[in-house]
Amino acid sequence: QWYQRRVRKAVVSTQSTGKKLQLDEERHAVIDRDNRHLLERMSEIMRTRGRVDNWNGYEPKSLNKSKRTRELIRVTLENQKILARIQAKQPHYSVKKWENEWVDTKKYMNSIRKYGEDWYQQMQEEKRKSRQSSRGTRASTRQRTATREASESK
Numbered sequence: 531q532w533y534q535r536r537v538r539k540a541v542v543s544t545q546s547t548g549k550k551l552q553l554d555e556e557r558h559a560v561i562d563r564d565n566r567h568l569l570e571r572m573s574e575i576m577r578t579r580g581r582v583d584n585w586n587g588y589e590p591k592s593l594n595k596s597k598r599t600r601e602l603i604r605v606t607l608e609n610q611k612i613l614a615r616i617q618a619k620q621p622h623y624s625v626k627k628w629e630n631e632w633v634d635t636k637k638y639m640n641s642i643r644k645y646g647e648d649w650y651q652q653m654q655e656e657k658r659k660s661r662q663s664s665r666g667t668r669a670s671t672r673q674r675t676a677t678r679e680a681s682e683s684k
Contacts, residue, residue, distance in 0.1 A: 592598070640647070 646652075
């Protein structure tokens with residue numbers, strides 16, 4: 531009896547071991563197949579420029595696409611109407627009126643001004659004259675000094 535129990539245990543254990551081995555072999559076969567597939571894809575990427583074909587053909591679908599399209603059409607028509615109104619409108623400014631207003635503004639500016647219109651040019655001219663006169667004074671002083679020295683040396 532003890533021998534039969536021992537044989538029975540051995541048979542049961544070999545049967546379960548056989549099943550385990552079969553499951554392990556199937557699992558390893560799946561892993562090997564996946565590895566081969568990955569290796570093929572990686573080698574394809576290495577051979578080419580690295581572009582991966584990952585397009586799945588899915589086109590995004592929007593539930594409110596028709597509403598957005600209608601809204602876009604409505605806004606476009608509105609914009610066209612506004613553009614037509616703007617283009618049909620005549621300008622309401624007048625160059626003559628602008629010129630008259632500028633003349634009035636210049637009169638007002640002249641009436642409140644402390645200095646005349648050409649005060650800057652006058653100041654520049656005065657500075658230039660004063661420089662010339664100071665140069666002339668210096669030159670005449672040099673000439674007199676040179677003349678004295680020449681007369682003294684004789």
